[in-house]
Amino acid sequence: MPTVSQEQLIIGAKSGKLVSFPTDTVPALAAQPQASPLIFAVKKRPLKKPLILMAATWEDFLPYLQGTAREMEIWQQVAAEYLPGQLTLVLPASELVPREMNPEDPTTIGVRIPKLKIAQEILAQTQPLATTSANRSGEPPLEKMSAIAASFPEVLTLDYEETETASGIPSTVAKWTGKAWSILRQGSVKLDS
Secondary structure: OOOEOHHHHHHHHHOOOOEEEOOOOOOEEEEOHHHHHHHHHHHOOOOOOOOEEEOOOHHHHHHHEOOOHHHHHHHHHHHHHHOOOOEEEEEEEOOOOOHHHOOOOOOEEEEEOOOOHHHHHHHHHHOOEEEEEOOOOOOOOOOOHHHHHHHOOOOEEEOOOOOOOOOOOOOEEEEEOOOOEEEEEOOOOOOOO
16 A cells, blocks of 8 residues: 555544554554454464554543542652653553453553654544554564555554654653552653653
8 A cells, every 4th residue: 555644544543444654763553442453463463463553743642541539749840840751651540451462461551642743633523542663573673664564554553754762762661550660661751760
């Protein structure tokens, strides 16, 4: 399938199709949260590797999170300092998060706001999307939209000139333990645990 315009991609995402667009780390493969099984299938991704929820604003995540007032305050402070950016926070999930996003541990959900204008524009229109890197499981992330379109013809891939440079480094992943942060994957963001 040839690449598509931003408008076509947003319409496709809203109707439950798989889409791909650039972020500040590596390009995302994305779908509505309830369409998560499509991502696992096309990537041949093991079910033990969860997807993350990507959104344009912190407020967009709130219905998907479950915590005490104090926890929400702590998470909000970290989000205000590091997001948008290359940090994924793994937090307790509300019942709104489809089990298919994290089949092994449906009680948590990773959330991230990308620091790339076009990604934020798309997510503001689609609302939060289930995402992961655009590649077959076990292979390196594809970094060019043209390579994604060639590898995943069934995915609506954004027609995008690579004018803004993505880091190519996956985000730092920090999980809330109930009292502090546990770093699951160190990326470019150094978070005080």
